[in-house]
Amino acid sequence: MYETILYEVSEGVAVLTLNRPDKFNAFTEKMNKEITDALKQAQKDAQVRCIVLTGAGRAFNAGQDLGDVAGGEVDFGGFLRDRYNPMILQFQKTEKPIIAAVNGVAAGAGMSVALACDIRLASDKASFVNAFVGIGLVPDSGGCYFLPRIVGMGKALELAMTGEKVSAAEALRIGLVNQVYPADSFMEDAMAYARKLASLPTRAIGLIKRTMYKGLEMNLEETLQYEAFAQEAAGSTEDHKEGVAAFMEKRAPRFTGR
Numbered sequence: 001m002y003e004t005i006l007y008e009v010s011e012g013v014a015v016l017t018l019n020r021p022d023k024f025n026a027f028t029e030k031m032n033k034e035i036t037d038a039l040k041q042a043q044k045d046a047q048v049r050c051i052v053l054t055g056a057g058r059a060f061n062a063g064q065d066l067g068d069v070a071g072g073e074v075d076f077g078g079f080l081r082d083r084y085n086p087m088i089l090q091f092q093k094t095e096k097p098i099i100a101a102v103n104g105v106a107a108g109a110g111m112s113v114a115l116a117c118d119i120r121l122a123s124d125k126a127s128f129v130n131a132f133v134g135i136g137l138v139p140d141s142g143g144c145y146f147l148p149r150i151v152g153m154g155k156a157l158e159l160a161m162t163g164e165k166v167s168a169a170e171a172l173r174i175g176l177v178n179q180v181y182p183a184d185s186f187m188e189d190a191m192a193y194a195r196k197l198a199s200l201p202t203r204a205i206g207l208i209k210r211t212m213y214k215g216l217e218m219n220l221e222e223t224l225q226y227e228a229f230a231q232e233a234a235g236s237t238e239d240h241k242e243g244v245a246a247f248m249e250k251r252a253p254r255f256t257g258r
């Protein structure tokens with residue numbers, strides 16, 4: 001169904017694999033559009049309660065395929081507005097948890113996409129390169145939005161201005177990733193994490209995601225109001241009733257995502 005990505009759903013988890021391993025999974029226009037479409041599909045599918053984004057082969061993603069843009073005049077504004085910006089916005093619009101399972105290097109827009117995910121898990125062979133400066137560009141695809149919010153302004157400016165490679169261990173230390181797992185068992189460990197998230201109250205998690213990201217843009221009063229609105233929605237779910245019932249009955253809850 002897709003040409004540049006693989007898309008599979010099992011046990012409540014949609015796995016979206018960037019699949020151009022000989023090019024380090026670099027982005028093409030088709031890949032940008034297929035990712036956007038796959039995220040929309042995962043949002044619509046009630047079976048899907050968590051999404052994992054990973055890369056085939058040695059890399060996670062090396063950013064824009066430079067072979068496609070080398071030597072020509074690039075309309076950078078149009079390029080981003082048509083291809084990358086809708087893709088990044090779709091990560092936010094998808095009200096389900098999205099995990100970047102960073103199996104290898106994440107560079108340029110590949111790093112930005114990992115930052116646009118809600119959770120980052122890294123193989124101990126993974127690395128991050130804010131490669132834009134190396135080709136005289138500015139971090140795009142949300143890199144200037146997410147990076148300072150995740151690691152703080154000082155570190156974000158350092159990574160963006162120097163383009164230095166960050167190892168998985170350093171990424172964990174600075175809060176760029178949530179967990180690091182051994183390369184040999186990486187996808188098993190990442191999938192176990194994803195299945196755990198998929199077993200939790202999916203609608204509450206979607207509302208947590210929306211409210212937290214909105215909170216970045218709002219003052220305290222507006223955030224309190226938005227929390228009240230989100231709580232009304234979460235409080236009307238079957239999973240809320242199940243969570244309270246399970247607590248009262250001293251048993252483990254069985255959440256269904258409804």
Ligand code: T3D
Pocket residue numbers: 022023024026062063064065066067069074076079105107108109110129131132134135137140
């Ligand atoms: O017009 C615009 O550019 C606007 C768009 C902006 C969005 C962006 O993403 S800008 C940033 C674009 N990306 C980069 O600048 C990263 C370029 N790649 C690298 O710096 C390095 O390849 C890596 C740090 C990612 C990995 O280094 P290393 O030493 O582990 O691997 P390698 O040998 O450099 O690359 C392996 C193969 O992947 C190689 O192919 P080959 O020689 O074995 O046939 C290499 O050419 C290919 N590859 C890596 N990155 C890209 C790529 N091919 C096309 N496009 C790439 N971005």
